[in-house]
Amino acid sequence: MQAPTHLLKKIARARSRTERLFRRAPLRLLFFALLALAACWVGLRHAGQMNMYRDGQVLLSYEEAARKSVMEFHQLPLWNPYYCGGMYGLGSPQARFGSPAFLLTVLLGTLRAEPVIVFVMMIVGLEGMFRYARARGAGSFGAALAAPVFALSGNFAFSAALGWTNFLGFELLPWVLLGFRRAAQGEFRGAVMASLALAWIVGFGGTYAAPMSVILVGMELVSTFAVHWRQRHNDRILMGLGVSIAAGLLTLGASAFRLWPVAETISSAPRVIGGAPGTTIFPTMLQELLLPITTGQNGDFDPPGTYYVGGFVIIALLAGIVRRRSLGLVVAGYVCTWLGAGYALKPSLFAMLKALPVYESLRYPERFLIPMAIFAAALSAIGITRLSAISRKRPILGLSLMCVASLAILAGYYPLVRNHQVAMTGRLLVAPPAEVKNDFHQARGVRWAAAYYPPMNRGSLSCWDAYPVPESPLLRGDLVDEAYVGEPNGDSSTIGTVKTASWSPNRVELDVDLKVPARVFVNQNAHPGWSASAGTVTSERGLLAIDLPAGKQRVVVSFLPRSAIGGALASVAALAVLIVLARRHRKTGSIRDRRALGVVMGASVLPVVPVLLTLFLWRESSASHTELKTTSGEDVVVDAPPPDATKAGVVFAGGLELVAVKVSTTTPKPGSTMTIELDWRARPPTQKGMGVFMHLDATPYVPKKDLSEDQQKEEDKQNHLNGDHATFSGVIDPDHVPPGKIVRDIVELSVPDDAANKQWKVYMGLWMLKGRGERIKVNGTGSMVVEDDRVVVATFDVK
Amino acid sequence: MWGRIAWLGFGAVCVAALALAAFAPKIAPDPEADDATKKSVYYSVASDEPSLRKSAAKSFPTDPWSQDDDFHNQEFRRVQNFASADKVSVGSLLSALDEGMRARWPHSPISNPRPTVPPCRPRPIY
Numbered sequence: 001m002q003a004p005t006h007l008l009k010k011i012a013r014a015r016s017r018t019e020r021l022f023r024r025a026p027l028r029l030l031f032f033a034l035l036a037l038a039a040c041w042v043g044l045r046h047a048g049q050m051n052m053y054r055d056g057q058v059l060l061s062y063e064e065a066a067r068k069s070v071m072e073f074h075q076l077p078l079w080n081p082y083y084c085g086g087m088y089g090l091g092s093p094q095a096r097f098g099s100p101a102f103l104l105t106v107l108l109g110t111l112r113a114e115p116v117i118v119f120v121m122m123i124v125g126l127e128g129m130f131r132y133a134r135a136r137g138a139g140s141f142g143a144a145l146a147a148p149v150f151a152l153s154g155n156f157a158f159s160a161a162l163g164w165t166n167f168l169g170f171e172l173l174p175w176v177l178l179g180f181r182r183a184a185q186g187e188f189r190g191a192v193m194a195s196l197a198l199a200w201i202v203g204f205g206g207t208y209a210a211p212m213s214v215i216l217v218g219m220e221l222v223s224t225f226a227v228h229w230r231q232r233h234n235d236r237i238l239m240g241l242g243v244s245i246a247a248g249l250l251t252l253g254a255s256a257f258r259l260w261p262v263a264e265t266i267s268s269a270p271r272v273i274g275g276a277p278g279t280t281i282f283p284t285m286l287q288e289l290l291l292p293i294t295t296g297q298n299g300d301f302d303p304p305g306t307y308y309v310g311g312f313v314i315i316a317l318l319a320g321i322v323r324r325r326s327l328g329l330v331v332a333g334y335v336c337t338w339l340g341a342g343y344a345l346k347p348s349l350f351a352m353l354k355a356l357p358v359y360e361s362l363r364y365p366e367r368f369l370i371p372m373a374i375f376a377a378a379l380s381a382i383g384i385t386r387l388s389a390i391s392r393k394r395p396i397l398g399l400s401l402m403c404v405a406s407l408a409i410l411a412g413y414y415p416l417v418r419n420h421q422v423a424m425t426g427r428l429l430v431a432p433p434a435e436v437k438n439d440f441h442q443a444r445g446v447r448w449a450a451a452y453y454p455p456m457n458r459g460s461l462s463c464w465d466a467y468p469v470p471e472s473p474l475l476r477g478d479l480v481d482e483a484y485v486g487e488p489n490g491d492s493s494t495i496g497t498v499k500t501a502s503w504s505p506n507r508v509e510l511d512v513d514l515k516v517p518a519r520v521f522v523n524q525n526a527h528p529g530w531s532a533s534a535g536t537v538t539s540e541r542g543l544l545a546i547d548l549p550a551g552k553q554r555v556v557v558s559f560l561p562r563s564a565i566g567g568a569l570a571s572v573a574a575l576a577v578l579i580v581l582a583r584r585h586r587k588t589g590s591i592r593d594r595r596a597l598g599v600v601m602g603a604s605v606l607p608v609v610p611v612l613l614t615l616f617l618w619r620e621s622s623a624s625h626t627e628l629k630t631t632s633g634e635d636v637v638v639d640a641p642p643p644d645a646t647k648a649g650v651v652f653a654g655g656l657e658l659v660a661v662k663v664s665t666t667t668p669k670p671g672s673t674m675t676i677e678l679d680w681r682a683r684p685p686t687q688k689g690m691g692v693f694m695h696l697d698a699t700p701y702v703p704k705k706d707l708s709e710d711q712q713k714e715e716d717k718q719n720h721l722n723g724d725h726a727t728f729s730g731v732i733d734p735d736h737v738p739p740g741k742i743v744r745d746i747v748e749l750s751v752p753d754d755a756a757n758k759q760w761k762v763y764m765g766l767w768m769l770k771g772r773g774e775r776i777k778v779n780g781t782g783s784m785v786v787e788d789d790r791v792v793v794a795t796f797d798v799k
Numbered sequence: 800m801w802g803r804i805a806w807l808g809f810g811a812v813c814v815a816a817l818a819l820a821a822f823a824p825k826i827a828p829d830p831e832a833d834d835a836t837k838k839s840v841y842y843s844v845a846s847d848e849p850s851l852r853k854s855a856a857k858s859f860p861t862d863p864w865s866q867d868d869d870f871h872n873q874e875f876r877r878v879q880n881f882a883s884a885d886k887v888s889v890g891s892l893l894s895a896l897d898e899g900m901r902a903r904w905p906h907s908p909i910s911n912p913r914p915t916v917p918p919c920r921p922r923p924i925y
Binding site for chain 1: 801802803805806808809812813815816817819820821823825826827828829831853856857860861862863864866867868871872874875878888889890891893894896897900901903912913914915916917918919920921923924925
């Protein structure tokens, strides 16, 4: 018995020593940095090369546009002229330059900085996870051991490989939770931590981390206050509630520099998400969580490993779950898993969440598996600590289980790190584009290669983002000068001349010589933030234009939106409050009396002052610059259908009536374009979340015979076209049809070459686009033929 | 003392990461295309625009933005193929497409390259 007792003592001593070592920041950080270095090794070794993944191209172009603004033009990156014909850079939800990580981009350049940002964020995530697990009752050893389970989890591997660097913002979530947990315990430093971490998340971009963090914070607060309530600490509840509210207000204030512009952008151009994308629990979710990444050929990863946590934590996790004090973490982890299961688990919590404002714009439920890893890591950390505690009473059992559980987690580091390396190796990397000193021009461009354009000093009009970027159809990629009067590239000698004298992202100087008052056009998108030193700035179908008087003058057109100024002032005010109050409470840490609480709560409202002042003193037109016109310039909202339209009178159960239908031709030629116009009227109450489905089915004049199975499939494909769409004429959501008006939904149909010698029937109806896709019933058929809740709106022959 | 050593170690790892990124070897860029290559690529891509657009329209018969996006995807693949075949940089050929459109370089008379794009309307369902 001598030897096992001796061994047990040695193990117990080693555990105590490790516990002490990990409590000390330097050694712990060294451990974390080494892990992060191993995970980021492949990325760092290929720094400076360009990722060709399509989304990565767009996000790279955003970061490079911001870097150019700062480094080459010495301007704040407010307007990004290099994409979509110009967009509000600070208001672009996916841009990541509004965070401290942008300093690395400035220092190293966009491409070389990217893997360093991933490395830094990973260390931040590891340390945050460690501290959060400690705050939830784990010992230093367990917390340090389990931190990589979250901070190196699969999503960070594949996000970095796709160029979705802003997803690394999730690494800050443990800091947000820890901050609010401490705030709920009445500690002001918790408010500081929460505000800064959430402001960083918001500044780092992305549309998931910030809204998700609100749900997680809610669960954290409920769990903390439940403990206060159980212990009947009424005063603590009051202090905690007060500091938590102050933390919330200061978080909003600190994030306002970016939150206001982004909210303005999203409200003027809402993201439309359709269908019910998501995962299945068996096998997809389990594959995502438990199997390592095996493929990564230039993006578009298969599911396995994309949310990898691994099965190595199972012993520690089970030991952590059975502890009574872990209930809050178990519930939070379960809620995240339930949300992550999307529509596969009924009732669908994700579907319920989507009914709320802001959350309606979330597309992929499985992204809730990212924060789920926080709770898995925290429970594993607690499990290790619990096994260690058991060892005091039952040394053999406790220490054996602790050793096995710890070694299993350690063994799990290999697939965690390897995932990152495999994912990064799967990227398609190319040499970065050469910097060219050119005058700026808009090019028609290619969004699939968006990152090539800023270095050429060109904008790409071809564009994609997750939301419908307000973009003028009048933008051109062939202009000799980016400003003009009269017709683009035309002879304007009777009106006058315009020449770009100097150009920078936020400021364009024009030399104008007009013979008569005229409208001068700048080949960029309009935005309420543009102003001019002379004349009146306006929007010509979304194109930036200035109405100027006759005469010779230099006109300075500059971009400085109200939301950028107001948001920045609010953030500065919030930071000032955080600094002053943090200094005031640095000795005690906690808010202990009602007077101090009153001061904290009063001060936390201060960031609202600059917001109100800006709103009252800085007049700006509404940011909504999506004009209600078709791309060809026709009005979409009218009083009555066109006189030559056929009356329909079809009433749908969702509160919309198809009033009339108009087809431009019934004998279109192959390769030509025709239009099908559907005129709609609202019959409130209108059901939310509907879209239009349109099926075009053909019957050949002479059916082909004796086709093989493959040929028949191809034939069926040629005889069916799909024209489903989410908005009427691309500008109005069916949720927002103005009462008493007719909304024209003009669908432009490109008739395929192989559509000839067939008769085509066009069926249309309404369906629940935002949800499970069920068809909306037809209550009144009017004068139309209706089959299976589909209206036959046109029949035409292609000859 | 161990604390100091650990801090130094942490700093050293961070510096190593920074140095790895700062001095990571570059991929040798392909040379810029010469004028003749640029014009020939522009001629080819611009002349093929109608057929590429027809193919895109077949995939998305009622969605102008998706048609245009699909067209640009095909256009970019062609540029990549030309760059790979001629061993020139992709950037210089993308620049050629822009330059050619602005300077009205020659292309097939049946083609009429569009200088505009439909506004960005991402599909609600992928």
